[in-house]
Amino acid sequence: MSALPDLAATETNAAEYTVSELSGALKRTVESAFDHVRVRGEISxxxxxxxxxxxYFALKDDRSRLEAVVWRTAMAKLPFKPEEGLEVIATGKLTTYPGSSKYQIVIEHLEPAGAGALMALLDERRRKLEAEGLFAPERKRPLPFLPRVVGVVTSPTGAVIRxxxxxxxxxxxxxxxxxxxxVQGxxxxxxxxxxxEGFNALEAGGAIPRPDLLIVARGGGSLEDLWGFNDEAVVRAAAGSAIPLISAIGHETDWTLIDHAADRRAPTPTGAAEIAVPVRADLDAGIAGLNAxxxxxxxxxLADGGxxxxxxxxxLPSIDMLLAMPRRRLDDASSHLGRSLQVTVGEKRRTFGESGARLSPARLDGLVKEKRGDLRHVETRGRHSLDNFLARRRQRFERVVSELRPHAIATRSQEGRTKLEALGARLERAFGYTQQRRTDALGAVSRVAASLDPRQVLQRGYAIIxxxxxxxxxxxxxAKLKSGTIFEVELADGRRRAIATRASKTEPKATKTKTAAPEKPPKEGQGTLF
Structure with missing residues (x-):
């Protein structure tokens, strides 16, 4: 069996660190050694x-990658907005992130890696928007000659607005x-x-007047300072504006993308004001000249017309000359009038004499005899025509009688009886329908009459005086019932006589009644009130 390793032999004098202690030491070392660095790289x-x-993003080159972060306070101060693939120079300090054993750069300032990079980005964006037709000349509208309201988009504290x-x-x-x-940042x-877009959203006739013309203005500056007016959102808003727009960004040599999308470009903000409105004195002088x-x-x-x-x-001829010929014709007519009247009277007498000769008794007797002969001729023709007509009718009647044989009569009688029964059934139905409709109408009328009958009102306790x-x-x-007046009161079951007394104190205009002795015995069915 092999012996266990000697633990004492592995002991060393190296200090021991916890993970947090080591991470903190590395953080302090990196931040103290690289507290201010400038890094060139491409945004990724x-x-x-x-x-x-x-x-949060990264800076990279062809071999390495560096994580980067821009805090919110520094983001608002950047001269331009970061974009994917843009080569920049970042200024800041290195730090570590102990949670994932990474290091990163905290960017405090960001600038493009030379004007060439920005110009390349600007040219690429310009070609893209131009391909969409946002810079087309036919989209540009004419400016109003004399706008009533001008909207200005600029900084309220700069010299431009003044x-x-x-x-x-x-x-x-x-x-x-x-x-x-x-206008920067x-x-x-x-x-x-x-x-x-806000100016375009204003409604005409609202509390805030809608501008007739817009001016987007800013003073001069570098390419980075004017970069906000190359933003794609600005260009699209200017191209889509329903209000004519003048772009006045920078000096005469400065060009931005909004200048291409605007309806008119001004070399300076002052030039935009000159383009927006004419000179009033020149207009007054022109109007005065036109008036003169x-x-x-x-x-x-008027002089030429006079x-x-x-x-x-x-x-033109004089009045006497104009009336000379009419006067001559009038004189000639008046001189011939007496002679023409005598000739006319003679002709009328001769005409009346001829007419009277034709109206002699002998001629009238001849005309009467002639008319009597015509009348006898007409009478003869009428009698002959009547005899012919009666003969034709008699022949037709005899044919009809010959056709009315017993069998034909029976057949036609059966058909007539069938039609008569059908007509009788229809008549009975129509009579019943008409009777029911008139009964309903009579019932409705009787109900209306009953509702209007004053006796129905008397049944509810009312009376008629x-x-x-x-x-x-x-x-x-x-007012018609004075004190001592005798009147009749009609109730639901009969009439009674009464006499009026003085009015009560609470109701000055009302009348108070009391029973009055009848002057003579009441008729049957009547009595006294109370």
Whole structure:
């Protein structure tokens, strides 16, 4: 059997560490040795900020990989947003993560690895958006000539908004709406896109007026400073804006992607204000010039018209000349009127004489004889026609009688009896239906009449007061029943006479009745009230 190893021989003077102690020592060593480093690498595994606001990704090159983290406070200060595959230079410090025995860099500042990388990314994004048609010239709309409200998307504390406001005030004062945004940093793109969409979401005629024109403006800066206006969300918001938009980013030499998507690019924010509104003084001067030209033209037109009217009036004939021929014709007609009247009277007398000669007694006797001969001729023709008609009817009757043999009569009688029975059954059904319908209608009418019968109301305790001298007239007003007035009260089972006394104290206009002695014995079926 082999002997057990000698435990004493394995003892050493090396210090013992716990895992936590060793991890803490490594953490302090790494952080003290690499408290400020600049690392160049390509961003890998970037998925955007976490729900907590922190961002986790890695920096890599062709041989190694380094985990990286950007805390939320540092994320808001980055000049541009990290993107997958972008080569950057990260500034920060190294630290370890004891929970998984890893080390990582905590990034405090991030910049692209040279302008070439950013320009390559910018060119790639520009080609992508241009292929979608967002920069097409036919999509751009004309700017309104004189907007009433101008919306400005910029920083509220910079010099840009002051320049725009002063320039618009000098040229043409109008209503300005400012949507405050950050014009640099991580949230710049999202805020500018939200501002453009927010202005478009305003309703016309609402509490906040809807702008007729938008200006997106920022002062000059480096490519990194202007990077937020190259954001894809900003470009899409500018291209999809229903309100015409002017882009005024940076100086004249600075170009961003929003400049391509906007309806108009201004070289500077001041230039955007000049493009947005015209000069009011120039408009006033132009209107004054047009007004002067209009007045001069009207005066010249009126003078030319006056001269034309004067020339035409000289060419027109005078009133005497116009009336000369009508006067001559009137005189000729008046001179021939007496002679024409005498000729007409003579012709009428001659016509009446000829008509009277034709109306002599002998001629009238001849006409009467002629008409009597015509009447006898017509009478003869009518009698002959009547004899022929009676002969034809007699022949037809004889044929019908000959056809009415006993067998034919029996057959036709049976058919007639069958039709008569059918008609009788239909008549009986129709009579029963009509009788039932009229009975129902009579019952409904009787019910309505019963409901309107005043005697039914009397059965419920009501009474009718009538004038004894005019029993058909009811008394409906207490004012008609003066003290001592005799009246009749009709109840459900008969009538009684009563007399009115003075009104009660609580009801001044009401009447109080008491029994009055009848002046003469009441008729049968009547008595006194009470």
């Amino acid at each position: 595994g970037y998925r955007g900020p976490h729900s907590s606001g922190h961002a 320049d725009i406001r002063h320039r618009i005030t000098d040229r043409f004062p109008l209503h300005l709406l400012v949507w405050p945004v950050r 991580e949230t710049c793109g999202a805020e500018v896109a939200a501002a453009i 030209r209009l007045s001069t033209g009207i005066s010249r037109r 001269r034309s009217v004067a020339g035409l009036s000289r060419a 009538r004038d004894p001298n005019n029993a058909d007239t009811p008394i409906t007003s207490a």
